[in-house]
Amino acid sequence: MAAAASLTEPHVLAHTKSHLFPDDDSESYVVADTQFAQDRWIEDRRIAAGVKSRLAPFNHVRVGSGYPDLVGVRKLEAEYLAVERLGEEPPLVVIEAKGRGSGGVDVERGVIQAYDRLGEANVAFVSAPAGAISATDRTLARQLNVGVLGVDEGGSITVLERPRVVGNRTAKEATAIRFQASAQGVVDRNFSLNHPKNYLAVPLSIAHDRDHRELIETHVVGAVDGAIDGAAFLGLIEERGPDYRLTSLGEEVVRFGLREHPDLDAALAAFEQWQRSRKRFLDVAPRWGQLARRVVFAYxxxxxxxxxxxxxxxxxxxxxxxxxxxxxxxxxxxxxxxxxxxxxxxxxxxxxxxxxxxxxxxxxxxxxxxxxxxxxxxxxxxxxxxxxxxxxxxxxxxxxxxxxxxxxxxxxxxx
Structure with a gap:
């Protein structure tokens, strides 16, 4: 029971997050509950700055009848799940952590809490010091389809019970976490340019038979990567390996450009006159401005x-x-x-x-x-x-x- 004697809930949660949501996974997003952002934990013990840093960012996300310790979206490896995940959409994962407290480690309560979240989450885990998890806890978790993760003193994770992914509808509040994990979330992939014309020109350049980066730099803006990232952010293009493909919205931008101009060259040339303009786009280019309104409203x-x-x-x-x-x-x-x-x-x-x-x-x-x-x-x-x-x-x-x-x-x- 040595591990159970020293691992508090914030430590258990930090180790669990590091394993299930590694920093190098750009297609996931996870938040810890705001209770872990405070200075102190049980018995007036301070939460170490390093632990809080590992748990950040924080938010208070309601799932089921309560607020899980960790809520995230990620495609989990097979070792964590009872069956292979079907479909492309990553599951909404909730985790309830239990650690040392004045009354011991209440793993059973964590299992019940995690089970409650399954009404709106796709996968639920309870995470606790490995030495505190009993056979009875594992049996209950298995019956309720709750995964069990054992954390040892050094921070290693052992998957004791693997849950099945269920197809529940995401709760309204948890949709914000799905949004952040998507290509349009405001975490890593974001707008770096503040004029919509820089993004509208990207589908025209992708549809052209010449190098799209050269076309963007020549006719639109020097910050080519920012224009491409923003176009993806607005849902105009999608990354496919080393290349990009137009979404249906991006195809509509190209159709509009060809309706307004004789060809793609003429459409891109029109963007040169708007470079470095600070006037409202809707005023200087009313029809393109209306298209920008449609695109921005789709965000x-x-x-x-x-x-x-x-x-x-x-x-x-x-x-x-x-x-x-x-x-x-x-x-x-x-x-x-x-x-x-x-x-x-x-x-x-x-x-x-x-x-x-x-x-x-x-x-x-x-x-x-x-x-x-x-x-x-x-x-x-x-x-x-x-x-x-x-x-x-x-x-x-x-x-x-x-x-x-x-x-x-x-x-x-x-x-």
Whole structure:
């Protein structure tokens, strides 16, 4: 029982995350519950900075009737599952960790908690010090389709019980985690350029028979990688090995370009006149601007923002500040709001969120708390597409109390 005597829950969870969600997997995303972002754990013991760093980012995600210790999306290796995963979509994985406490290691309670999450998750595990897991715990977990992971003193993981993947529908709040793990999530693949024309030109270049990188650099923008990444972010192209293919939305951009211009060369040449322009794109190129509006609206976060801004307008708050918007959104979509707006670094979310996931307003008033791809690049594109009244600002130059998020064309209450 030596392992059970020293491994606390944060340590168990950190070791489990390192194995199931390795840092080098770019197609996964995982958050630890906000209770682990706090300074202290049971019996007033401090959570080591290194442990918190390994567990970051933090969020308070409701799955089932509670908040799992770890929620993530990843294609798990066969060693963790009872049967091979079918289909391409990675499963939503929840983990309940148990470690040393004043009352011992309650593995049975962890199994019950993990089982509760299976109503909305695809895979559930309980993770605990290996020496604390009894045969009775394993039998119960096997009956309830809960995986069991044993953690030893050195941090190694032993898979004691392997669960089956179930096909439950993802809970509304957990969809934010799926969003972050997708090609459109705002974690690693994000907007680095703040003008939609840079992304609209990419499908035209991919469809051309000449080198697409050369075409983008010549006619559109020097930051070729940023343009390509943003086009993928908006769902215009998909990476296929060393090459790219057009999505259905990207094909529609090409069709539009050929309808507006004699050929792809002429369409790309038109983009040269918009280089370094700071004017609203919808004003300088109305038809391309309308297309940009359609493309940007297809991005999952846009509809959410527009819907809630319209509701705020209906309730008498026509021009909310960034702080007011985030507080409002968090009341309706807490997990998504944190993922979309707040930086994932430990110090930001540790200060911005209480252990039960509530927001601390003073931290929201600091520009450095915000995710640049949302408050700068996405907002700038919504401005250029004629959706928002103001362009975005870099977090370093941002005053969240004065940064306005208002619709250009709000609808009247009598609509």
């Amino acid at each position: 999952p976060a846009t509809e959410l923002l527009v819907t809630e801004l319209q509701t705020m307008h209906d309730d008498g708050l026509a021009s909310p500040s960034l702080v007011e918007l985030v507080e409002w959104l968090h009341g309706q979509h807490p997990t998504f709001t944190v993922e979309l707006f707040l930086r994932g670094e430990t110090d930001v979310r540790e200060r911005a969120l209480t252990d039960d996931g509530r927001l601390r307003t003073p931290v929201l008033e600091e520009g450095a708390s915000y995710h640049s791809p949302t408050v700068f690049q996405l907002k700038a594109m919504l401005f250029h597409a004629g959706i928002l009244t103001e362009r975005g600002s870099e977090p370093a130059n941002l005053d969240p109390r004065a940064d306005e998020w208002a619709l250009c064309e709000p609808l009247s209450r009598g609509r």
